[in-house]
Amino acid sequence: MKNTVATFKEAKEKGIKLTMLTAYDYSFAKLVDEAGIDGILVGDSLGMVALGYENTLSVTIDDMIHHIKAVRRGAENALIVGDMPFLSYHISVEDSIKNAGRLVQEGGCHAVKLEGGIEVLDKVKAIIKAQIPVMGHIGLTPQSVNMLGGFKVQGKSKEQIKKLIDDAKYLEEAGVFSIVLEAVPDEVAKIITESISIPTIGIGAGKYCDGQILVINDMLGLFSDFTPKFVKRYRNLGEEIKSGILEYIEDVRGGKFPEDVHSFKLNKEISDEIKKLY
Numbered sequence: 001m002k003n004t005v006a007t008f009k010e011a012k013e014k015g016i017k018l019t020m021l022t023a024y025d026y027s028f029a030k031l032v033d034e035a036g037i038d039g040i041l042v043g044d045s046l047g048m049v050a051l052g053y054e055n056t057l058s059v060t061i062d063d064m065i066h067h068i069k070a071v072r073r074g075a076e077n078a079l080i081v082g083d084m085p086f087l088s089y090h091i092s093v094e095d096s097i098k099n100a101g102r103l104v105q106e107g108g109c110h111a112v113k114l115e116g117g118i119e120v121l122d123k124v125k126a127i128i129k130a131q132i133p134v135m136g137h138i139g140l141t142p143q144s145v146n147m148l149g150g151f152k153v154q155g156k157s158k159e160q161i162k163k164l165i166d167d168a169k170y171l172e173e174a175g176v177f178s179i180v181l182e183a184v185p186d187e188v189a190k191i192i193t194e195s196i197s198i199p200t201i202g203i204g205a206g207k208y209c210d211g212q213i214l215v216i217n218d219m220l221g222l223f224s225d226f227t228p229k230f231v232k233r234y235r236n237l238g239e240e241i242k243s244g245i246l247e248y249i250e251d252v253r254g255g256k257f258p259e260d261v262h263s264f265k266l267n268k269e270i271s272d273e274i275k276k277l278y
C-alpha cells in the first residue's frame with residue numbers, strides 16, 4: 001500500500017504505530033521498502049554515517065538531492081521525507097520555498113523535514129502554502145549542535161518542557177503532518193503526543209509516541225563512531241561484513257579465489273589455436 005501524509009494521520013486516529021527508518025541509497029531503500037516500512041527519512045545524518053563528517057552542518061542541498069534521488073528509485077510504497085539541511089531554511093522565506101521545492105522536484109521526495117519550532121514557523125507555513133507537506137522536528141535538533149553544546153537530551157527543565165509543548169502546538173497549527181521528537185524524556189513525549197492530533201515520531205523519546213524512527217546504520221550495527229543510548233542494535237552487520245572481507249583477502253592471497261566457476265572459458269577450437277600462437 002502506498003503511504004501518504006493522509007495515511008500517517010489516519011494511523012494516529014486508529015492507534016496504529018508508525019514505523020520509519022532512514023535510508024541514503026537505492027539498495028537500502030529497496031530493502032526497507034520491501035520489508036513494509038511506512039516511511040523513509042533521507043536524513044541529513046547521511047553527513048555523518050555516509051559521508052564521514054563529525055556533525056550534520058556540512059551537508060548541502062545538493063548532497064540531499066543526490067541521495068533522495070537514489071532512495072526514490074528504490075522505494076515503491078514508503079512515504080519519502082527529505083531533510084532540509086543546515087542553512088537551507090534559515091536565510092529567507094523565498095529561499096526556503098525554493099530549497100524545499102528542489103528536494104521535491106529534483107529529488108522526488110513526498111515531504112520535507114525542518115528542525116525547530118516557533119523560530120522556523122514562517123518558513124514552515126510558506127512551504128506548506130507551496131503545497132509541500134512538512135514534518136516538524138523538535139527536542140534534540142542536531143543542526144543546533146553548537147548552540148546546544150553537543151548532542152544532549154532536551155526537555156529536562158520546566159522552561160524547556162513548556163517550549164517543547166508550545167512548539168508542537170504551533171507546528172500543528174501551521175499544518176505540519178507529523179513531528180519528530182528527538183531525545184526527550186518519555187513523559188514529555190507523552191504529553192506532547194496527547195496534546196496534538198498529528199502523529200509524533202520518536203527517536204529517543206520513549207514508548208508513548210505514535211511512531212518510531214532510527215538511523216538504519218545504528219540499528220543494524222553499521223556505524224561504530226558512537227551509539228546513542230536510544231538505539232537498539234538489531235543486528236551486528238558491521239562485524240559480519242568485516243569477516244566476509246577478511247575471508248576474501250585470505251582467499252585471494254591464498255589462491256582460493258577465483259575458482260573455475262568464477263572464470264570465463266574459450267571454446268576448444270579457439271583455445272587450441274591461441275595456444276599455438278602464444
Ligand SMILES: Nc1nc(=O)c2c([nH]1)NC[C@@H]1CN(c3ccc(C(=O)N[C@@H](CCC(=O)O)C(=O)O)cc3)CN21
Nearest residue numbers: 045048049142151152153215218223226227228229230
Ligand atoms: N548515526 C547517527 N545516529 C543518530 O541517531 C544521529 C546521527 N547519526 N546524526 C544526527 C543526529 C545526532 N544524534 C545523536 C548523536 C549522539 C547522541 C548521544 O551520544 N547522546 C548521549 C547523551 C548525551 C547527553 O545527554 O549528555 C547518549 O548517551 O545517548 C545522541 C543523538 C542523533 N542523530
Ligand SMILES: CC(C)C(=O)C(=O)O
Nearest residue numbers: 022043044045083180
Ligand atoms: C535522526 C533523524 C530524525 C534525522 O533527522 C536524521 O536522520 O537526519
Ligand SMILES: [Mg+2]
Nearest residue numbers: 043044045083
Ligand atoms: Mg536530520
